[in-house]
Amino acid sequence: MNHQSDQYYIDKVLAGEVNAFSELVERYQSLVHTVVLRMVKNKEQAEEVAQDTFVKAYQSLSKYRGDAKFSTWLYTIAYRKSLDAIKAAKRMMASEIIEDISEGEMELVNDALGYLQNKERKQIISDSIMKLPEDEAAIITLYYFEEKSVKEIVEIIGLTADNVKIKLYRSRKKLYSILKYYILPEISAENGRAI
Structure with a gap:
């Protein structure tokens, strides 16, 4: 190397x-x-x-x-x-219908992203990120997978730090909405709860 x-x-x-x-x-x-x-x-x-x-x-x-x-x-x-x-x-992106997510469910987002890191789940994460709008997919990828700071993302995409933080928050909510059908049954089973 x-x-x-x-x-x-x-x-x-x-x-x-x-x-x-x-x-x-x-x-x-x-x-x-x-x-x-x-x-x-x-x-x-x-x-x-x-x-x-x-x-x-x-x-x-x-x-x-x-x-x-x-x-x-x-x-x-x-x-x-x-x-x-x-x-x-000139591609037209179909808007995903994002469900309302409670703040309690949002706490599971960080756990969910960490939980889905093993190999068989990487494809689920990748497929789910592909469903996000382009700019949000880039921000999620840069922040979580390339481990870029908000400051570095600001330099890359040219938005203000506040805009990046807002997009990051909204993107996590959308990603959670997409991922929750994969995650919740497994998290609940791991914690011994039934859905």
Whole structure:
């Protein structure tokens, strides 16, 4: 496993060693693809947008100033490329009908996300996130799966911290609404309660 810093490879690329960029691609390709897929909701289109993200990052590498982490800068490009792809395709998202959720049920959201981490449940989580609107899917992915802070998400998607927090709260509620049919029977069974 290579433990060199991102800046090490950036410096090599800028010094003319273009093959060093492949290390950055390898390091971030899975994460970029995940964020993009959850926004564009189409595997083939996600692959294309992820590739475009890395092309744009390579072409713009000399403009990277290091003010933010390279990953944050790269996710910003991925987010914007995803939005461009969505607009270009003029896709209409069907609004999900979200049930009213009590505050008591909301407390289960954090438990639910932690509870659903094992391998056989990752697909349920991924499918559920795909049902969220693009921007909310990106925020949930960046916050919970890429472990980005609210400040980093603000840099990536260009909203205020308050807007990100509101979207994160609403997205968790929507995600819980989608996931609760998978979660509640299992949580109740684990706690010895019947539904």
